[in-house]
Amino acid sequence: MENVIEARGLTKVYKDFWGRPRLKALDGLDLEVRPGEIFGFIGPNGSGKTTTMKLLLGLLFPTSGTARVLGRAPTDVAAKARIGFLPEESYLYRFLNADETLDFYARLFHIDRATRRKRIDELIARFGMEHARKRQIREYSKGMVRRITFAQALVNDPEVVFLDEPTSGLDPISTRDMKDLILDLKARGKTVFLSSHLLADVQAICDRIGIIHDGKLKEYGAVRDILVRRDHVALTFRNLSDGTRKKLVDIAAQEGAELVSADNTLETLEDVFLRTVQGAKKPPS
């Protein structure tokens, strides 16, 4: 099957005013993203994540190498018609309301009026913005702006969605919503390119990941393949007595295995937080 996103030897050198090389932000990146997968792209600040995404979206011209999205150059208008992009910060026209914002972006896709209206209604409902759809964006909270920015990325029902720090500035409930939405996109056959530094989120929802550092791809593959420690085994029991536990440890020691840890398992903080907050939430009046 043809890759949805491909990069071959992608290199970007930023230059100063006089054309002298200033910074090599990306160094010979090779990357493939397959149809229908969620690809996580992680790395520390300044590692080249955003530069890669900008190159894949045609916002930057590469110094060398090539990038293809849906089999076309990133600057190709036909390719752009099939992609959605959620930038790291929400860069919208603040004097427009939610309806107008989505309508404006939908018109750039040359979507007919009836389809536009239907899709905007769906997105407004999906992102829970019915109550604020006629308010100007400058009056929105950061979370509301983020939701509308996400909605604009989906206004064309894209085949591939680029998400740059999608949960940036969101509270845990909205973050969970976003994750559900990304999984929903995958369920609907969309390809997602996700750039994030929230490792837990990436681990939870991505099929494959790439780890970038100093402009070079350091790790690349399926999440499980990268995370698995083949020399460590963890067994989880329920209702295990102390005696049986000691016996198991002894057997393992006889086999020459070293016990690294033997603790009760923990829930994630996110699970506890969500259970606490959502449990305390009163039903809306």
Next chain:
Amino acid sequence: MSSASGPAATLSRLRAVAGLTFLEAVRRKVFLIVIIVGAAIVSSAAFLPAVDPSGRLRLIEVWSVRTVTIFCSLGGIFLAGFSLPGDFDQRRIYTLVTKPIHKGTLFLGKFLGFVLLMAVFLLIMGTLTLVYLRIIAAATKDFPEARALPRYTPQALIGPFEDRERGGRGTRSDHPDAIEWSFEGLPTGRFPSRVPVTAKLDLRRLPGMEFRLEANVAILAVNPKTFEKHEQQVRFQTNRFTTFEIPGSAISDDGRLTIRMRPGEPDMQVAAYPDGLTISGLPVNFELNFLKGMGLILLQSTLVLLATLSASTFVSAPVSILLGICLFLTGSSWSFVTESLEDVDRQLRDQERRLQEGGASHGSDEIPPWLLRASGGLSRGILKAVPNFDAYNFGEWLLTDTAVSGRDAGRALGAFAPRGAFLLALGLLLISLRDFAT
């Protein structure tokens, strides 16, 4: 979803961006503020001193039009100067150019949005001015009627003597030939029974050629078809416009007219320049003419806007605004700079003459010739690139009750089109070459 490419899709995107640009100005109250301030300044003409009702009419007309011109041009400069750089700096460009829209379409959409904005502004301000004029006219006794007269200039001027400086022709009291203006293609039936003629003559005393303050000039209007002649003597002041009348029957039914002039006194020279005489037709609709005048202002403002918008694709907002203002000031002072260049040339000629005579080219208190040449050359280069905004200065038409003719509009459009096309192409090229690193 419809097709992502093709003319219909491009048009749809252009409309979307232009509409957004217009809406942005409206929502940001820029439009409202400019109209309120503009209207306040227009109406402030009521408080300016004027000696008589006729002077007041001129004052209101010219004050309004100048105000509207400045507000429209400067408004366009500032809006355009901040628009694209604002999108770049606040990174809204990321959500725009990742959609199926060429960067050039974005530029063009912004441009059209601003032109629409300026057109609506001019329409509103023009209407306000006309309404204001009507109110003042109704409230003021003996307030003259605002008029717009079509003016026609001759096709040719001939005469026995040549004025070497500006292509003028002249004749003298002792010479049998007159200077002669010929008109062709005049619209018959669009002239009153007494046709007003306005002329400016250069009157000199012979043999020394000193200026004469005023003198009599013999005028002969000839119908070139019937050879019917109308003779009269008119007192002229030298180099000042003087108006007299000729019978409408002097214009032939095929639209031709000849006017001859000779000195009306002995020992005298009468000279004129090709643009030194016009005849006036029946008044045209003042409101429609005002609309045409607003069109001229729109052309000028569009040129300034385009320069600013094109620059803003590549340089920061303050620099592009500065460039726009420079263009506006240079275009507005074009005639003044041209006259100054004539002075520079004259000074250079004097310096050359002094050198040939064996003296120093310039005194210690004079500018050295190399500097004069350099500054003159630079100014000429700038004047070649910048059009003369007099072609769009509707106030000049209003001052002389002159209607904007098709030829005037054509001349303004001719000055606009190549420069506008160049600036548009430059803007499209610059934006297509740039990426968005920040």
